Amino acid sequence: MSDSNSLKTNNLKLVERQYLLPFILITSLFALWGFANDITNPMVAAFQTVMELSAAKASLVQFAFYGGYATMAIPAALFIRKFSYKKGILLGLALYAVGAFLFIPAANYQKFSYFCFSLYILTFGLAFLETTASPFILSLGRKENATRRLNLAQSFNPMGSLCGMSVASLIVLPNLLSDQRDAAGNIIFPTLSEAEKASIRLHDLAVIRDPYVAIGLIVLIMFIIIALVKMPDTTGAGEKQNSVRQTLSNLWHNKVYREGVFTQVFYVAAQIMTWTFIIQYADNLGINKATAQNYNIVAMILFLCGRFISTFLMKYVNGRKLLAIFGIGAGLCALGAVLIVGMPGLYCLVGISIFMSLMFPTIYGIALENVSLQDSSLGAAFLVMAIVGGALMPPLQGMIIDQGTLFGHPAVNVSYALPLLCFVVVTIYGIRSYRRTL
Numbered sequence: 001m002s003d004s005n006s007l008k009t010n011n012l013k014l015v016e017r018q019y020l021l022p023f024i025l026i027t028s029l030f031a032l033w034g035f036a037n038d039i040t041n042p043m044v045a046a047f048q049t050v051m052e053l054s055a056a057k058a059s060l061v062q063f064a065f066y067g068g069y070a071t072m073a074i075p076a077a078l079f080i081r082k083f084s085y086k087k088g089i090l091l092g093l094a095l096y097a098v099g100a101f102l103f104i105p106a107a108n109y110q111k112f113s114y115f116c117f118s119l120y121i122l123t124f125g126l127a128f129l130e131t132t133a134s135p136f137i138l139s140l141g142r143k144e145n146a147t148r149r150l151n152l153a154q155s156f157n158p159m160g161s162l163c164g165m166s167v168a169s170l171i172v173l174p175n176l177l178s179d180q181r182d183a184a185g186n187i188i189f190p191t192l193s194e195a196e197k198a199s200i201r202l203h204d205l206a207v208i209r210d211p212y213v214a215i216g217l218i219v220l221i222m223f224i225i226i227a228l229v230k231m232p233d234t235t236g237a238g239e240k241q242n243s244v245r246q247t248l249s250n251l252w253h254n255k256v257y258r259e260g261v262f263t264q265v266f267y268v269a270a271q272i273m274t275w276t277f278i279i280q281y282a283d284n285l286g287i288n289k290a291t292a293q294n295y296n297i298v299a300m301i302l303f304l305c306g307r308f309i310s311t312f313l314m315k316y317v318n319g320r321k322l323l324a325i326f327g328i329g330a331g332l333c334a335l336g337a338v339l340i341v342g343m344p345g346l347y348c349l350v351g352i353s354i355f356m357s358l359m360f361p362t363i364y365g366i367a368l369e370n371v372s373l374q375d376s377s378l379g380a381a382f383l384v385m386a387i388v389g390g391a392l393m394p395p396l397q398g399m400i401i402d403q404g405t406l407f408g409h410p411a412v413n414v415s416y417a418l419p420l421l422c423f424v425v426v427t428i429y430g431i432r433s434y435r436r437t438l
Contacts, residue, residue, distance in 0.1 A: 019140040022231050026140075027153040029089070029133050032096070032219060033126045034160030035167075038275070038300065039211055040065055040119065042168040042293050044394075045279040049189060049289075050178040050204045051112045055280065056398035062272055064116035066391035068123025069130070069384055076131040077381030078244070085136045086231040092128025093223040099125060100216030107209035110201060118212075125219075127384055134364055135380040140232070146365060148319075151311040154361040158304035165300050167211045169293035176204045179289050247375045251382065256433055260367025261382050263429040267359050269389030270330070270422035273397050274352050275299065277412065280401055281349055284412050285342065295346060299353040306357025314358075320437065323362050324430030327423050330355035334420035338413050345413060352419070359426055366433050393418055 099122025
């Protein structure tokens with residue numbers, strides 16, 4: 001769709017009246033998984049200290065979290081094909097709550113592996129929600145403005161993220177006794193006796209546990225509300241559908257879709273790496289965890305603003321072109337984070353977020369634009385599985401950070417060459433998909 005054609009969608013109603021209540025309820029789910037995503041990112045640094053782990057091992061939190069998406073996305077899609085979006089959402093909420101409540105025994109046993117397992121189960125639920133909610137939003141109205149509609153719904157995701165970050169910044173990180181420092185700014189915890197460490201560890205793991213238990217209760221309330229509300233069935237469930245084999249063939253031969261999945265892997269990896277290690281980047285500048293988390297919050301505010309700005313801009317500029325432009329902007333900021341040592345480098349790192357804002361829903365919308373309704377659930381599943389990029393690359397970045405110094409440069413700065421590479425891939429996809437519309 002060219003820029004001129006995209007302007008013709010301006011007068012189309014983004015959400016029709018009969019879909020308004022389902023749209024509002026499903027959009028609220030975007031905030032729920034945003035909370036889970038972004039309270040978890042700073043937990044990498046928290047576990048690294050309280051459990052005395054390397055950055056690489058602590059980042060297994062992200063491996064477990066995003067590995068759950070990869071495991072459950074395809075089963076979620078097959079479930080939706082057989083049943084409905086609503087049932088998929090309800091099962092997702094149930095799994096989300098179970099994973100959150102598993103933090104209770106994890107904190108009691110003080111095992112890092114138990115926390116990873118809890119997050120793994122929690123993200124089974126998130127996989128169901130993301131595999132279901134995004135294509136559901138796309139289906140609630142006209143195809144011509146579906147990508148804009150998804151961008152609007154996704155704008156509420158960073159609101160949940162901000163809540164998660166705020167809880168981490170204001171409640172979790174400041175109350176971690178393991179992060180107390182001496183007058184020189186060094187963490188005291190490693191110098192304590194084993195008995196003192198055990199007492200602090202018991203306290204700190206309870207501090208980490210409580211927000212997950214609280215969000216589990218909120219998820220149960222949403223389960224009850226959605227169970228009681230009638231939802232339109234836009235899956236075509238019960239009608240004759242393509243076989244799974246035929247659907248896979250259709251998706252594979254759709255070049256825009258195939259490249260979209262590949263690009264989404266790199267985008268999600270870039271997003272998770274950018275946010276997860278802001279704390280370590282700031283720590284290298286002598287900033288404590290609680291203060292460093294404030295930079296994560298500023299990044300998320302920019303991300304939220306960018307979502308609304310880009311949704312507005314897409315009324316006038318082709319989304320593919322915007323994707324390429326924002327990819328270039330993110331790449332330049334990442335380059336600054338690599339090359340500049342000091343606060344300007346940190347500002348560049350924070351600035352990446354405004355450019356990342358439109359990427360996930362826009363890649364998602366472009367990839368699914370020419371995928372049939374019959375194939376959309378499995379199509380959505382592979383795009384959700386692409387979130388596995390967030391599981392694979394953060395441990396690699398953590399390994400780089402653990403080196404301390406590389407090429408005479410702080411390793412944490414050098415590690416942001418990985419997100420830079422990812423933004424190059426995003427930019428190329430934007431350019432290629434835009435050229436196909438000319």
